[in-house]
Structure formats: structure tokens, C-alpha cells
Amino acid sequence: MASVIRHRTIVEDSWQPLEADPWLRVGESGLVPDFPVAGDLLVPLRLWQLRRDDLIARDGRLGLLIEGWDEPENFADALPRLQLVAIHVPQFADGRAYSLARILRQRHGYAGELRAFGDVLRDQLLYLSRCGFDSFALRDPGRAEESLAAFRELAAALRRPYAWQRAA
């Protein structure tokens, strides 16, 4: 079982006991039509688009895998049914996930778990979290423990007196 950082603590993601990764990944290409009918399932956007009704009908929680450049309009209809949105970070210096997270939180009111996965490193955790991510699958899960300190950096920013300052 891989560990992830969720709400600033290291947790074993143990919803789905069958796999090392509790979220069973299905068909990156979206062409694999089959998926388990129960359990927590993390599906690519394409599969959601192809099998929307079947996915809604199944038991268990549902998560969506998206890329930083995906358009929220393409999956806004899924948001109310999702317990997890996992945004892929292809390269740690690719900043698109940051803006997408803000849009999901602020514009679409998404309140479920928002996870960054891929090239996710300790020194980006702070800003990612301030943009709305609350869950992180590190590139190197073994470094989760030492990475927690990142959340304590630049704490003064949260104590800024004016709303416009905190909005940044």
C-alpha cells in the first residue's frame, strides 16, 4: 500500500484492500471498458465520458484522473459525484495544476479530496496546498515524512491582515 499525504498527515490509502494502490487505475487510454463493480475507483476522464452512466451505477467511491491542462467544463458534471480529483503533474515546474486547483475550489465549489500526483516534490507542496490541494502522492513516497515540514514554511502569509493579501 502506498502512502500519501492527506491533510498534512501520512496515511495508507486503505479503502481498496485488493491493490497496492487503493484506487484501482483503469484504462489510461480510456479504451478498456471494464472496471470493477465495487470498490474505490479512480478513472481517467475519457472513461468517465464513455461510461458515465455505468460508473454512476456502481458501488463504491469514484475518483477522476485529470491533467493540469484539462478544461473543467469537460468534467464539471462529474464533480458532485466525485470523492477524489487527482491532477497529474507531468513536471514539477509545470504550473498549470495550481490554477486548475483554484478554479475547481473557487469556481466549481469542489470540496472533496484534491490530489496532486506525478512529479510532486517537497518544495512545491506549500504552494500546491495554498491553491487548494489537500492530498499528495509524492514522486518518492519514501520522503513523505521529511516533506511535512514544507507545510510550516512561510506561515506569516496566512496571518496577513487584509483579505486581498490572503487572496493571493
Add this chain to the structure above:
Amino acid sequence: MYTYDDVDQRLVEERVAQFRDQTRRYLAKDLSEDEFRPLRLQNGLYLQRHAPMLRVAIPYGLLSSRQLRTLAHIARTYDRGYGHFSTRQNLQFNWPRLEDVPEILAELAVVQMHAIQTSGNCIRNVTTDHFAGVARDEIVDSFVWCELIRQWSALNPEFAYLPRKFKIAVNGAAADRAATFAHDIGLHALKNGAGEVGFRVIAGGGMGRTPVIGHVIREFLPWRHLLTYLEAILRLYNRYGRRDNKYKARIKILVRELTPEAFREKVEAEWLQLADGPATLSEDDVRAIEARFERPPYQVLADATVAALGACGAWMKRNVHPHKQPGYAAVSVSLKKTGVPPGDVTAAQMDAIAALADRYAFGELRVSHEQNLVFADVRQADLQDLWRELRALGLATPNIGLLTNIISCPGGDFCSLANAKSIPVAEAIQRRFDDLDYLHDIGELDLNLSGCMNSCGHHHVGHIGILGVDKHGEEWYQITIGGNQGLTRPGAPAALGQVIGPSFARDDVPGVIERLIEAYLARRESDDERFVDTVWRIGIEPFKEKVYGKRHQAQDHRRRQLAAA
């Protein structure tokens, strides 16, 4: 001068602690070169040809004497005793050791300074008119707005990993002294018919490989919406700016690919979602920032006509500027003495300038994007004394606005990206034009020099621009004429220079400049017509002819023959 509040202070201190830890982990090989790069860049640290380079932010060019003394101390302790003022109102140290940088940043934090986001693919130090707050043609004092932008952009978590660097300039006067059309975003602070403050928003300007004059995307943005509108532009850029090719990653390319009209529509649509959101400003917000600015306690004086002759007279004419407060003047401290690299200052000079600022200018100074310093508030009665002291320090060269006030990047002597050196070229030109009477007769002329296409010396917008190019491993120089940094006088908008022809070897450059000047002097209609005005009136052909002579004519002749055949 803006004074930090407790949170501002805490933030820069926490930033130092963060970077200290990052540097430690890098040196311990916990962080790879690639992983460390954006972290150090966002703390101002480049790794250059000879040594690291640390770029210290001087937000909107405003500096206190106390801060300048700290910079002098850093230059002496961690560097080789000098610093270099850049075209973006920053100060660069060229020789610090990586291991020392956290300590240097800690020393800066003590005097409310930092190096946050002075490089890297993020929102850079905001720049403005070096006469903000004192210029007679000022419409809106830009400092408060610059400080708001500084606070909003510094450590903004959403925009730390943009496709490319992002530069914002603000100008609040009739004349554009901040080159707003050559920035990713340019803002003109102005007032509408009802006297309310707002901004004309310009986007997509820039230099570099593909120079572009920015497009006005909004004529009047009420001040409350300043930050949400910036947020909309930055968010669009962050999401849609190209990341596949770093030469096409600036916002100007996005604006061009979408077309300015479509870009404007997208910005407005995004902004509609953000308008009146949490980043909307209230009067209290602005007042609170304004209250942290200490303004000079002016005396009630009358304007005096200061009669000065000779060298002091020349200095008064070129380096002293009108002030909106009667009895006061702004003074340019020229960092363009022949033989000194443009923008360079020694630690001893910094200390001396700080002392002069205390005695003559309320302890404040500004850095201009022309790489000079400015005492913004000097009593007219003190001008002659100040001149004497500056002259003794070698800082009274009366050349502001003239040909030898060369704007130059550090070039091949320091910068690892350079195609060619720039400092020796600047010096050779200064030597060629060392006759002061001749220089003053030539009149206003911006000469800008960049060592490569990155255009740190803003050569595209120089009346004369010089660009270092690489020809089969040799250093050559391409020359443009007719550029202009912005609406500095009515009818003279921002413009990009045109290339006059094939490039030149280094030794030929001063001679070429001389011939351009001769062509101008022979054709100008009056003493008031500047070099660039003449270029605009008659076109570049007569200048080409003067420079390339018969060869050029012969080529043209052949081309005509070919065309006729």
C-alpha cells in the same frame, strides 16, 4: 519610503529560513540541480560564467540610505566591492558564493529587503517611473499601486511556475518613463472624467527575440479591480501560455496567437468570474498601504532660478529635473562616467551616496531603468553644493538623456548567455563622444546595448540600439535606429528600431555611430528635432547610405536592375 508591517517582516525572515534549508539540502545532494534551479532563481540567484549572480529586488526602484549602506556592506563582505544596477531597477552582485547567499538574504531582511522573484518563471519585481511622486506631469502617484502589486505578486502560490518570466511596469505620468509598452503587462495609472483613479491595461509587449509593442486591452480599469484583473491575465497565461518552446513562452506569443482581440475577450470573461472576489480592493486597503509610506516633509519654498555656469551649468541642464513642489528639484546621479561599466557602483560610492541622500534628499533615492540613481527631493538652494560633492565622487557626469548615458546589459564579461561583450563597446562609444559641447549639441539620444537577443539592455527601444550577435563564433554587432521606449513626449510613442543593415566588428561600432550622428546633424530641421525624430521623418535610408556608402548604393542599384529584369 514604504515601511514593512510585522507580517511583511516575518515573511522575508521566513523566506530566508526556507531558502537556507533548501540550500543546505542542495549542498547535501538531497536536491538535484534541476530541482534546486527554480528555487534559487526565485531567490534571485543565477549560476553564471564566472560565479553566481545575486539579483536583489529594489521594488519600484525605491531605496533608503540605510538600505544602500547594507548593499555597500554586502558588496564589501561577500563580493568584490561593487554592485551593478540593472535596467529593471534591481541591484546585481556578480561574485557571491552560493554558500553565503542565505546569509546575504538574512542581512537584506534586516533592512526590509529581499531577492524574492527577481528571476525565474514568475512575476518579477514591479518597476515604475523614477520620478513617481515628484514629476510635474504626474497624474497619479504610482507607488501605492506598485506596493499593492508587490505584495500580491510576491509569494503568490498560483503564479510561481509560469511558462516564462513575467514583468509588470506602472506609469502614472503624462510621459511614459517606465517603458510600459515593452512589458508583459504595462499599466498607466490615470483618472477618468469623474476624477476617479483607474488603469489603462497594456499586455503582450516585450523585447527579446520577438520584440512586440504591447496592446491596450482595457482603456480604463477602476482601481478596485486592479488585482483581480491582473489575476485574470496571469491565470490565462499560466494555463494557456506555451510550455513546449521557451522562445515562444512569453505572453506576447499567446496574445499574438490568439490575436489581441480574442485575448482581450478571454481576459474579460475570466475577470468576470473573479471581479468583486476576495482580491478586490477597498478604500481602507489602499489607505492602509498609503499610510505606511513616509513622504518627505517639504518646507514651504519658492522656486528659485539657480544661475550656474560652466560644468555646473551643464549638469543643471541635463541632470536636474523639475519637481512639483516649489523650491525643490530631482537630481540624477549619473552612473555613466566614461570608463566605468554602465550602472556599476563601488561600495565606497554607495556609502557616499547614502550620506548625500541623508543630507540632501530626506534619506531616500531611486534607481532608474536607465541605470542611474535619482535624488527625488533636493532643495534648489542646495543644488550647487550637491553638484560639488557628486563631482568629487565622479558621479556628476552631465549626460542624462544624452548619447553617452548608455543603457547596457553586463554582456559577455559577466553573462553566460552573451553572444558578445557590451561593456567595452559602451566605453569605446563614450570615448569617441567625449567632447561635451558636441554631445550637448547632438541633444537627446537613447543608446541601448544588449549582449544577446534576450535584450536586457532594451536595444529594440533605443533611438540607437546595438545588439551583440554571433557570427561563426565571432562577436559582431547589429545596429537598429528609430526605436523609442515609450511616449516620452507628445507624438513620440513607443517604437521598435529597424535594422540598418549587416552587422559590424567591434572596432567599427564607434565609427558607425559617428556616421549616424553626422547624417542626423546634416539633416535635422532644428535643434529641437532629436535624432529619433529625424529618423522618423526621413526614414532610415539616408542613414544607411551614410554608413554603408557606395556599397549600399551599389547593392540597391543591383537589386533595382534585378527587379526590372
